[in-house]
Amino acid sequence: MKMQILAALAGFLAVALIVVAYLFFGAVENVPQEEPMPVVIVVRNPPSLDTAWIRFRTRMEELGYRDGENVRYVITEVSTDLASTKRNIGQLLEQRPDLVYTMGVLATRAAKEAAEDLEIDAPIVFAVVSDPVGSGFVESMQHPGGNITGITPASNLTASKRLELLHEMLPSITRVVHPWNDEKTSGAAALREIASSLGLMLVERQIPDVAGFVEFLRTYPFRQGDAILRPSDSIGAGGFNDAVALALEHKVPLVGTNEGDTERGALMSYGTNYGDIGEAAARIAELILRGASPSEIPVEEATRFYLTVNLDTARKIGVTVPESFLLKAHRIIEGE
Known part of the structure; x- marks a missing residue:
């Protein structure tokens, strides 16, 4: 009789353990798993x-x-x-x-x-x-x-428009310095055509990196009637602050690719935001x-393009931007 009771208890405990294990592990499986953070x-x-x-x-x-x-x-x-x-x-x-x-x-x-x-x-x-x-x-x-x-x-397409605007703003400019790294993204082919039609000398040089870009501008023999056209590629972005400093030092107009360039010291920019x-x-x-x-x-x-002019830079480099040109600008930065 005792053996039968012990056997029954053992069976009951075994079943109970199985039920508890099922409920526990089933509950764990049903816990919502956190999705991995992208x-x-x-x-x-x-x-x-x-x-x-x-x-x-x-x-x-x-x-x-x-x-x-x-x-x-x-x-x-x-x-x-x-x-x-x-x-x-x-x-x-x-x-x-x-x-x-x-x-x-x-x-x-x-x-x-x-x-x-x-x-x-x-x-x-x-x-x-x-x-x-x-x-x-x-x-x-x-x-x-x-x-x-x-x-x-689409800066490769708007590069030629920048050159047209520069010529309209400052007709006294005769030579445009345009060092670039990537011929396609800088729109070099279109620039050659528009420069020729405007009677401007386009000085080009393919530059391998930012350091070369800065060195080229640092040693370039700037003269009256020169301007710098910032290339719309990696060296133009990486060396822009140095380009601004050198343009101010030599009192040479610098044309940027976007409004941010003009905020940071370019004389003028045309491009998207x-x-x-x-x-x-x-x-x-x-x-x-x-x-x-x-x-x-x-x-x-991009479908929207903005013309920005920095009059504070104009004063620092000693140029006068015609009022008729300023009327076209979407934004004019006055400075101090």
């Missing part, structure tokens, strides 16, 4: 393109993506050359990010090549990249192909984080 690598290009990053981040917050809460930004910066920039980005790509946001030609080329070398299929959204087709980033504007898309400011481009890039990034393929998202092109 990782976005950000390749900054300061200071020229900082506004494209600031407005990107702000727009992402408006779309519900807050750093540290439901998205994690891993931030790096472009170096002075392609090789070191690729190396820096390559190390971050090994984290297998959900997205890479690049600003400028150098950052975008470095990210694309690093991803290809490592065979990492990370989506790339670029901002402020002129002529993305001619530069080999995408197959076409409507069908980018690959794993990359973004927003172009890089902050607007950053916001548009955020919209594309949000689509990709939700599952859209970059290859199916057309590259967007």
Whole structure:
């Protein structure tokens, strides 16, 4: 009898343990699992393109993506050359990010090549990249192909317009210095045509990096009637502050590519607003984080362009901007 009771108790305990284990592990399985936080690598290009990053981040917050809460930004910066920039980005790509946001030609080329070398299929959204087709980033504007898309400011197309505006603003200019790194993104071919039609001498030089750009301007024999046209490529962005300082030192008009350039000391600029481009890039990034393929998202092109004049710079270099020209400006910076 005792044996029967013990056997029954043992059976009961075994069943009870099975039930408890089932309930415990079943409950664990039913606990909602936290979704992994998406990782976005950000390749900054300061200071020229900082506004494209600031407005990107702000727009992402408006779309519900807050750093540290439901998205994690891993931030790096472009170096002075392609090789070191690729190396820096390559190390971050090994984290297998959900997205890479690049600003400028150098950052975008470095990210694309690093991803290809490592065979990492990370989506790339670029901002402020002129002529993305001619530069080999995408197959076409409507069908980018690959794993990359973004927003172009079309600076390669507006470069010739800048030259026209410079000629209209200061007819005494006879020679325009235009060192560039990337012939396509700087719009060199169109500049040659428009310079010839305006009777301007265009002094060109292909420069390998930012240091070479600064050195070229530092040693150039400027004379009265000269102007500098800032190239819309990586060296123009990276060496811009030095270009401003040298232009002021030699009292030479400097033409920028966007409003931010004029705020920082260029005499005049014509181009799109890089902050607007950053916001548009955020919209594309949000689509990709939700599952859209970059290859199916057309590259967007800027449609609004702004003429900005810095009268404080005009006073410092001793030039007078005609009132008729100022009437065309979207913004005039008076200075002190």
